[in-house]
């Protein structure tokens with residue numbers, strides 16, 4: 525290695541300033557790297573209008589708590605999800621019964637924007653270049669550096685940034701991944717997710733809130749899943765008087781521009797969804813859904829596990845590396861683990877052994893990612909009553925206790941702990 529390179533701190537260019545990109549910034553800075561994050565959104569999301577809820581597992585909570593040097597901040601933006609409860613719903617009789625109950629789930633619920641905000645605010649200033657759209661990259665002939673080009677969206681100016689490593693945290697539709705795997709395709713899951721967050725500030729004693737707390741008394745520390753005939757709805761409480769819900773509906777693949785993940789729903793679609801909610805769910809849950817402002821649709825895609833996670837000095841992390849169905853609460857947790865593992869490998873091997881570091885990252889993460897992506901797919905299909913590999917389908921009305929146990933989060937491979945080093 526050139527003497528100049530050995531003297532200075534190694535530099536990474538991270539594309540994408542969402543959870544995976546910002547997590548990598550923390551992990552790489554801890555490993556002694558300089559980091560620049562390129563993000564096309566104009567500014568850090570403020571308040572909580574962006575996104576909805578997510579579940580953080582204990583390992584991610586410990587890692588993020590360390591990055592932000594203040595675990596109390598994480599407690600302040602999350603609520604416990606100690607119980608993982610799957611219930612069957614008889615839509616005609618509006619009755620429910622327990623299918624599977626796990627009282628040691630140990631997750632915590634956060635709003636995406638709150639989590640993003642605490643991770644972002646704990647970074648040194650100036651790390652993230654907001655309003656920069658990444659355009660292309662070129663690996664140097666000796667493979668020792670990567671030149672990136674981005675456009676500043678406000679001025680149209682093109683900027684070039686060179687790094688020793690390019691980290692692709694550009695999400696499910698990653699263009700960097702597409703460069704290496706041009707035939708890679710996302711796979712439609714067979715269902716969409718209607719989702720929303722009901723803000724009940726000032727409405728704590730409304731009929732809706734009194735009703736839902738009576739029907740679901742463990743809200744505030746329980747991850748509820750209601751399963752009806754080939755459909756299911758997950759919901760839980762978030763900090764600051766909010767209820768998060770996501771209702772999965774089996775439909776043919778919607779036509780979207782460039783496989784967009786989020787669809788804005790027309791008034792007509794929302795109206796029809798409300799009518800269906802009344803038909804399928806118990807009245808208390810239907811009411812919560814009906815009173816939620818601006819429910820939106822996530823079209824659910826995942827992908828078969830990628831054959832590899834790095835090429836020369838370009839590495840994939842987060843949804844770019846593993847598009848995954850949301851039914852195992854994995855996406856954000858996997859992104860945090862990717863970042864932590866990458867940081868540890870880079871620290872262990874240093875820039876002079878970058879290839880070994882990336883190989884070790886892949887050796888640690890690939891088996892975990894592979895199993896978790898495939899298991900999340902299985903859980904989604906089980907809960908949606910879609911045909912499984914053996915051509916059977918899960919039916920909450922007839923399922924045996926052993927079959928019901930398959931619904932639980934704790935069956936996720938590496939549920940207790942995923943390795944971050946060899």
Ligand SMILES: Cc1cc2nc3c(=O)[nH]c(=O)nc-3n(C[C@H](O)[C@H](O)[C@H](O)COP(=O)(O)OP(=O)(O)OC[C@H]3O[C@@H](n4cnc5c(N)ncnc54)[C@H](O)[C@@H]3O)c2cc1C
Nearest residue numbers: 540542543544564575576636657658694695842843855856
């Ligand atoms: C605005 C937003 C809200 C979300 N809300 C939720 C939620 O409520 N619940 C949940 O479970 N998950 C949510 N997610 C998804 C969640 O963040 C991811 O599934 C998971 O955390 C993995 O994150 P990621 O960083 O790999 O991918 P993503 O979160 O998809 O982030 C990819 C980032 O890359 C940026 N990017 C892409 N292409 C370019 C480019 N060419 N130039 C510059 N930047 C680029 C995008 O703007 C985005 O910020 C949300 C994602 C976003 C972006």
